[in-house]
Amino acid sequence: MLKFTLQILAPSNHGRRRFLSVLESAAHSQIQAPVSEFPKKFKLLSLPKCKNISQLRKLHCELIVNGLISELSTANKILHAYTLHKDLESSYALFCDVNVKNSYFWSVMIGGFARAGEFLSCCRVFRDYVRSGDLPDDYTLPVVIKICRNFMDLGMGRLLHCFVFKCGFCCNTFVAAALMDMYAKCKVIGDAGRVFDEMPERDLVSWTVMIGAYTECGNPEEGLELFDRMREGGIVPDKIVMVNVVNASAKLGSMHKARVVDEYVKVMGFSLDVILGTAMIDMYAKCGSLELAREKFDGMRERNVVSWSAMIAAYGYHGEGREALDLFGMMLGNGVLPNNITFVSLLHACSHSGLVDKGLEIFSLMQDKYGVRPDVKHFTCVVDLFGRSGKLERALSLIEDMNIEKDAGLWAALIGACRIHGDVELAEKAATSLLELQPQNAGHYILLSNIYAKAGRWKEVAKVRELMTRQRIKKIPGWTWIEVDNKIHKFGVGDHTHVQSREIYEQLKQLREKLELAGYVPDTNFVLHDIDDELKLDILHTHSEKLAIAFGLIATPEGTPIRITKNLRVCGDCHTFIKFVSDHEKVTCCS
């Protein structure tokens, strides 16, 4: 890819024209694009005398009257000051007045628009800059690359990357960090890694971005390894890199890691500010401890909407809908205004605790009292709310009546409800829409197949399987993790790679015999393959979650809660199996 675009950007006029036209179309296409929030980073004013905008205007006037504004360095300072005060109108007017601009001048203007979230204007100024005959420099490039990140515009990002190469800026840590971040947001971790590997020198920010990139792209383990490597290389962590490490641990779901990271933050003497504290709440909640999450929440000196929402979400996915609602009440009592995400978390909490009426109440309250326009995620929660409680028709009519774009998650929620309540016809309808949106997602086919299987519709099961084969859709391998003695043990289906494999299978066999006596009947409907029943049983009995649980029983003392983590949905048979194990063995908690 890189080579290809490099050719386009070869030092020919064609390359340059192509580059400009892409920039131009990017600028135009961004008229419709959503303006996401830009980090607010306020630096000290470069003109210390001007504490506020009126002082600045006065100074600007004085300079004009005295004929001093034509001095480029003076104009630069005023321009910068205007952008810091977010008075882009004045800064742009001044910018246009200056005929001979230097690169600093362009940079300040481009950065000013970027900081204010005025991406269209930012792109246009950047385009004019390139057109003026100057090549983008190492100061403007990070700003523009960041715009590509915010718009997830990978094409434009790659083009800029080629520019970086061509102009020899790839050794600049600012440029490289912006590139890595852009690639990570666009989910191409390989390219982010390549930029990182090629850097001759890396600073704290380079490492931070790369750690965050791994987490963003679903590989938190690698991110945490990188953190260790960073420290081995003698780089001293700061709070921001710790936030990234906390996020990685959250995604990993490892309670041991969570505690180690928490301890490390304490040892380093980092105080919990709003962001680090909130990240901690999220980490503990996702690693399975609602109590520790709440402890962090209670211990925070300052909390904002995000902190409250994180704690509400935590109660939600632990099935504590009432607690989530109580906390929401407390949040309002503290004068904190909820945002759209707070409501997603609340609705989610209600649907997972069967609080249908409360959920609907929240859905109205959100719109009527807080003026939050429901987006597709809110609708998905309400569909789930109706769906789980068996109100499939209401779920469907809600979907039919909504006038915003429907996404895969929405249809998946409806199918999920159909699965619970065995509504094959509606499931088919929803599946048509779902597969149209995501024809390559194996999970959707499997869900549909399971619904057919549950209804005994074997012909249709075969049809789904055939469809998958024809389109070369492969099932994503399922994995289950379990943490024992601070070590993560990972199992796949029929896995024999574990050192205690022999004991695990022996334990599983005994367990199965015991549970079958207690009434457990294996349900081979959840095996998708077209094979004979005995083989089906073999596969079913060695599902990764069963192996992990068997190992958990062997490796932990009596009475220890067993906590397993999966990448895919638990199959129906394993669900039943786990319930039996809970009744007859130790407490099993599944996440």
Add this chain to the structure above:
DNA sequence: ATAGGGTTAG
């Protein structure tokens, strides 16, 4: 003189 990294859902 100007530039890069941080929190909640999905």
